[in-house]
Each structure stands twice: as C-alpha cells, then as structure tokens.
Amino acid sequence: MKEYLNKDLYEILGITPEADEGQIKSAYRKMARKYHPDVNNNTAESIQKFKEITQAYEILLDVSKRREYDILRGYTRRKADSTETARTRAKKAYSNTETTEPPKTGAGESSFSKVFNTILDGLFQHEQTVKQKSKPKQTAKKQKPENGRNINLSVSIKISEAINGTTRTVNVLHTEKCPKCEGRRFINGAKCPMCKGSGEISIHKRLNVKIPAGVKKGARIRIANEGDKGYYGGKNGDLFLTVDIEEDTLFKYDGLNVMCEIPVTPYEAALGANIDVPSVNGSISMKIPPLTTSGQKFRISGQGIKDEKKNTAGDQIVTVKIEMPKELSAKEKELYEELKKYSTQKIRENLK
Ligand SMILES: [Zn+2]
Numbered sequence: 110m111k112e113y114l115n116k117d118l119y120e121i122l123g124i125t126p127e128a129d130e131g132q133i134k135s136a137y138r139k140m141a142r143k144y145h146p147d148v149n150n151n152t153a154e155s156i157q158k159f160k161e162i163t164q165a166y167e168i169l170l171d172v173s174k175r176r177e178y179d180i181l182r183g184y185t186r187r188k189a190d191s192t193e194t195a196r197t198r199a200k201k202a203y204s205n206t207e208t209t210e211p212p213k214t215g216a217g218e219s220s221f222s223k224v225f226n227t228i229l230d231g232l233f234q235h236e237q238t239v240k241q242k243s244k245p246k247q248t249a250k251k252q253k254p255e256n257g258r259n260i261n262l263s264v265s266i267k268i269s270e271a272i273n274g275t276t277r278t279v280n281v282l283h284t285e286k287c288p289k290c291e292g293r294r295f296i297n298g299a300k301c302p303m304c305k306g307s308g309e310i311s312i313h314k315r316l317n318v319k320i321p322a323g324v325k326k327g328a329r330i331r332i333a334n335e336g337d338k339g340y341y342g343g344k345n346g347d348l349f350l351t352v353d354i355e356e357d358t359l360f361k362y363d364g365l366n367v368m369c370e371i372p373v374t375p376y377e378a379a380l381g382a383n384i385d386v387p388s389v390n391g392s393i394s395m396k397i398p399p400l401t402t403s404g405q406k407f408r409i410s411g412q413g414i415k416d417e418k419k420n421t422a423g424d425q426i427v428t429v430k431i432e433m434p435k436e437l438s439a440k441e442k443e444l445y446e447e448l449k450k451y452s453t454q455k456i457r458e459n460l461k
Contacts, residue, residue, distance in 0.1 A: 113297060114181055118165035126184040130170065137166040164298045254343035258284075259336045263351040266320060268362055269389055269414050271354050274322030281348060283312040285338050318350060322418060326354040359387060365423025367413045372432040373397060388412045388425050395427060403431040 119126050122136040140162045142148075149155030168174045178184075264277050286292035290301035292308040300306035316335060324330075329349050336346020361368040367389055377384065381399035385392050390412055397407065406428050413423025437445065 111297075113164060113168055114178065116161075116165070117182075118169055118178065119184075121162055121165040122169070126179065128169075133166065133169050137162060160295060160298055163293070163295065167293070168297070252341035255340040256343040257337035257339040257346035259346040259349060261349045261351065263353055264318070264320070265353045265355055266324075267355055268357070268360075270320065271324050271326075271352070272322060272365065272414050273417050274324070275320050277318050277320060277350075279316050279318055279348075279350065281314045281316055281335065283314060283337055284309050285312055286310075286340060316348070320350075320352060324352050324354075326352065328352045360389065362414070365414045365416055365421070367423060367425045368428070369425070370428045370430055371395075372430050373401065375431055375433065378402070378429070378431045386425075386427055389414055393425075397429060401429055401431075403429065405429050 119128065122128075122133065122140060124132055124136045128136065141159065144155055144158045144162060146152070146155045146159055168178060260281060260283070262279055262281065264279060266275055266277070287294075287301055287304035287308055287310050289303035290296050290308065294301055294304070294306050294308040301308070304310050314335075316332070318330065318332060320330065329351050332348040332350065334345045335348035339345045359369050369387070371384065371386055373382070373384060377397065378401045379399065381397055381401065383394055383396050386395045386409070387393075388409070393409065393412055395407060395409060397405075406426055409425040409427060411422045412425040415422040434441070
C-alpha cells in the first residue's frame with residue numbers, strides 16, 4: 110500500500126488540486142526555502158518536513174502518479190476540499206510518517222543543498238557558486254544544465270616513452286548522479302536503495318590513453334568528455350592528464366643522446382678492460398683501452414634513445430671516472446708499494 114495515499118499532498122504543498130505544474134514547482138520552491146534543513150539547523154523536524162514536501166512534489170510532478178493519486182483520493186470529481194478537512198487530514202498524515210527514518214545529514218558538505226540545487230533551479234546556488242550571476246531566469250519547466258566536472262590525473266612516463274609516444278591505461282573514478290533517484294537521495298520518502306541515500310554513485314572506468322610522441326614534462330593531455338557526466342543538457346567534463354617524465358639519477362638526456370658517468374678501478378684504467386655499462390636498452394659491454402684517464406669520454410653508437418618514427422637512434426656517451434677504493438687491504442698496499450718502486454712516471458715534472 111502506498112503510504113502517501115493517506116496524505117493530502119496538495120495541502121502539504123499549500124496548493125489546490127487544480128494546481129498546474131508551474132504552481133506545484135513554485136509552491137515547492139517556496140516551501141523548500143522555508144523548510145530546507147540547511148536553514149533550520151538540520152533539526153529532525155525540518156528534515157522530516159522537508160522530506161514530506163519533497164515527496165509530495167515528486168509525486169505530483171509525475172503525471173501518472175498524480176493521476177492515480179487523484180483518482181484514489183477522489184480529486185477528479187471533487188474540486189478543492191474545504192481547508193478545514195484538508196488540514197485535519199494533513200495533520201493525521203504527518204503523524205503517520207513519524208516512524209520513518211529521518212535522512213542523515215551533517216557529514217561534510219551538505220548534500221542536501223547539492224541535491225536540491227537541481228530541483229530548486231538554483232535557489233540555493235548563491236551559497237555554493239558565486240559565478241553564475243547574470244544567467245537569464247530559468248523557466249519553471251526546464252532544469253538548469255549542469256556541466257560535469259573535469260577530472261585531473263597525472264601519469265608518469267619514461268623519457269624514451271616521451272620521445273616515442275606511448276599508451277597508458279588509467280583508472281578514472283567518476284561520480285555520477287544516482288540513476289535511480291536522480292540524485293534526490295530519497296524515493297517516496299525512503300532511502301534510495303541504489304545509492305543508499307547518498308544521491309551519487311561511483312563508477313570506475315579504465316581508459317586507454319595515447320600519449321603522443323614528443324610530449325614535454327608537465328604537458329596536459331585533454332581527453333574530451335571523459336570527466337564527470339553533465340546533466341540536463343550540460344556538457345560532460347573532460348579528463349586532463351598531466352604528464353610527468355621520470356627523472357633518472359644515472360642518465361642525463363640531450364635530445365636522443367644519453368649521457369652517464371661510469372666508475373672504473375685504477376687497474377682497469379691502467380690495463381684496459383671490458384666493463385658492463387647500463388644503457389636505456391639494457392646492459393651493454395664496453396671496452397676501455399689501457400691507460401684510460403679519468404674524465405675520458407666514450408661514445409657507444411646507436412645506444413641512445415630510439416626515435417621510431419624517424420627510424421634513428423641517439424648515442425650513449427659514457428664518461429669514465431677512476432674511483433679509489435675506500436680502503437686498501439694489506440696486500441693491495443704492498444702491491445702499491447711495489448708499484449711505487451718500479452714506477453718511472455714523473456707526473457709533476459712540467460709544473461715548474
Ligand atoms: Zn539513489
């Protein structure tokens with residue numbers, strides 16, 4: 110049994126059964142302004158009252174529900190009730206609903222305002238958005254278009270991906286108006302079962318995003334229409350991806366060339382060696398000749414970043430740095446002593 114059939118919905122909104130859609134809306138606006146929980150310190154009473162007028166509004170605005178209600182209540186034949194009886198009946202109706210659970214409020218931003226902004230055609234809008242000042246007055250029939258919010262995400266890519274372009278799968282969390290209650294949170298006075306009274310639902314969406322070749326650090330890629338949904342003819346928001354290019358502690362970049370510094374031991378430098386060197390394409394082997402000096406540069410051709418479009422690649426430039434051990438073992442010390450004895454090098458001779 111529909112509980113609202115016991116209520117005089119017209120009396121609740123302070124209108125007569127002849128009221129048209131425009132009158133219903135304007136009556137609701139007036140009542141809502143007065144009883145909105147936000148302007149009544151969120152008292153249980155105001156919440157209850159607000160629920161009631163909202164329910165009355167929703168039913169009377171629904172043409173088929175209103176027709177059914179009118180028939181069952183006998184409003185089709187009888188014109189307006191006398192105010193006296195209507196009031197008595199309305200009172201009874203209020204007491205009938207006292208046991209229903211009042212809606213929860215008070216958590217963070219008032220979701221009441223959020224939800225009812227839509228219904229009230231911006232009645233409370235000045236409290237939240239200061240922007241829309243000079244918009245033309247809405248007609249009672251049309252909901253104000255609501256643009257969806259933009260969503261901002263960031264994505265981190267490697268330098269080689271920045272040069273060649275890449276794709277990323279991003280997880281986007283959308284907040285949408287609950288499709289069942291259309292953001293009203295309550296259906297016929299009961300908590301919407303779909304959104305559990307929050308008026309919103311969250312939707313995860315996985316998107317494959319193409320990041321173009323040559324993208325720069327901090328670039329914002331706009332993916333149109335992938336923000337939050339717009340309502341009543343409002344545009345969907347966009348998704349913005351801010352590109353971050355991963356810094357590398359080992360490699361520095363110059364165009365397609367990759368630079369790095371590689372430590373070698375004194376004996377490797379003296380005798381020459383094959384050493385393993387990391388590159389952007391994995392580990393590679395590099396030969397250093399005997400008598401390599403600290404700071405000497407070696408070019409490894411084609412081991413820089415590949416530009417797939419141009420079918421070319423940069424080089425890797427390795428700067429060798431001779432590094433001393435932190436300490437010497439007794440044996441090493443002994444061998445250096447030996448080396449000293451046999452060394453013919455007169456390194457500071459030309460300084461005089
Ligand atoms: Zn809902």
